[in-house]
Amino acid sequence: MSDKKPELSAAMKSKVEPKVFKKNPIIGTKYTIAISSAKGGVGKSTFATNLALALKKTGCKVGLLDADIYGPSVPKMFGINEKPKSDGQKLDPILKYDIQCMSIGFLADQQTPMIWRGPMVTSAIKTFTQKVNWKDLDFIIIDMPPGTGDTQLTFSQEIKIDGAIIVSTPQEVALLDVKRGIKMFDKLGVQILGLVDNMSYFIGDDKKTYYIFGKDGVKKTAEEFKKKFLGEIPIFPEIGKSGDGGKPIVESQPEHQVSKIYLDFAEKIKSIYI
Numbered sequence: 001m002s003d004k005k006p007e008l009s010a011a012m013k014s015k016v017e018p019k020v021f022k023k024n025p026i027i028g029t030k031y032t033i034a035i036s037s038a039k040g041g042v043g044k045s046t047f048a049t050n051l052a053l054a055l056k057k058t059g060c061k062v063g064l065l066d067a068d069i070y071g072p073s074v075p076k077m078f079g080i081n082e083k084p085k086s087d088g089q090k091l092d093p094i095l096k097y098d099i100q101c102m103s104i105g106f107l108a109d110q111q112t113p114m115i116w117r118g119p120m121v122t123s124a125i126k127t128f129t130q131k132v133n134w135k136d137l138d139f140i141i142i143d144m145p146p147g148t149g150d151t152q153l154t155f156s157q158e159i160k161i162d163g164a165i166i167v168s169t170p171q172e173v174a175l176l177d178v179k180r181g182i183k184m185f186d187k188l189g190v191q192i193l194g195l196v197d198n199m200s201y202f203i204g205d206d207k208k209t210y211y212i213f214g215k216d217g218v219k220k221t222a223e224e225f226k227k228k229f230l231g232e233i234p235i236f237p238e239i240g241k242s243g244d245g246g247k248p249i250v251e252s253q254p255e256h257q258v259s260k261i262y263l264d265f266a267e268k269i270k271s272i273y274i
């Protein structure tokens with residue numbers, strides 16, 4: 001008797017093998033980078049918008065996908081009020097500051113998505129990743145919603161993400177959530193490029209540096225989980241003002257010292273891929 005095991009038919013195989021999600025790349029871009037933070041209000045959208053603009057300044061072609069379905073920020077931070085055009089099949093991204101942008105906020109009343117349920121969110125993500133005419137991009141920067149919910153899961157399981165950057169502030173409460181976020185990405189096989197410490201310190205009128213939320217919290221978390229620490233961004237009121245004004249600081253004040261910090265981040269990210 002032969003001890004050769006019988007081959008499983010394809011139908012049988014799909015029954016016995018665990019479900020492996022097929023990760024679809026976003027068409028029209030070489031690389032997709034997710035900007036994530038397990039907690040809201042830590043400056044993820046501010047980082048995503050400024051990083052997109054800084055990458056553009058390094059000579060890359062960049063798209064910005066606002067995946068924060070429940071709280072889109074790109075319309076306000078980029079000062080976009082238009083609706084995207086559709087060719088019947090796909091939506092055209094809106095070009096602003098030479099960045100191709102898409103956000104749920106362009107399509108729905110800003111408050112409407114708040115009452116959406118899971119399946120609608122998943123379908124919005126599919127539209128943004130598969131039915132947008134993203135064109136000839138080097139990078140798409142995804143501004144993720146906070147947390148480890150439906151959107152994060154759908155993206156991590158079904159979309160090919162080349163790298164995730166986790167933004168946090170240095171307080172303990174934020175870091176607890178960061179740890180959850182790191183574990184989620186690790187579990188789902190999304191490569192974490194590193195952690196960014198936002199609003200790390202404040203430079204007073206007396207020129208002294210104040211670590212308002214404690215020092216090195218994000219750096220220590222990175223070490224603990226053996227992830228790269230990508231750097232710090234201090235608190236500058238101008239960052240908030242320029243975002244609220246629809247023109248992020250990298251675009252509105254390219255000579256500002258923090259714009260140079262964003263440019264350093266962009267060069268670091270670019271050098272990983274290009």
Ligand SMILES: Nc1ncnc2c1ncn2[C@@H]1O[C@H](COP(=O)(O)OP(=O)(O)O)[C@@H](O)[C@H]1O
Binds near residue numbers: 046047199244
């Ligand atoms: N480094 C910074 N210095 C000053 N204000 C900042 C900084 N980073 C973010 N902010 C402000 O903090 C608030 C929350 O930022 P946001 O990017 O919307 O956070 P998230 O997307 O994580 O919810 C905004 O008002 C933004 O302008």
Ligand SMILES: [Mg+2]
Binds near residue numbers: 071073
């Ligand atoms: Mg945001």
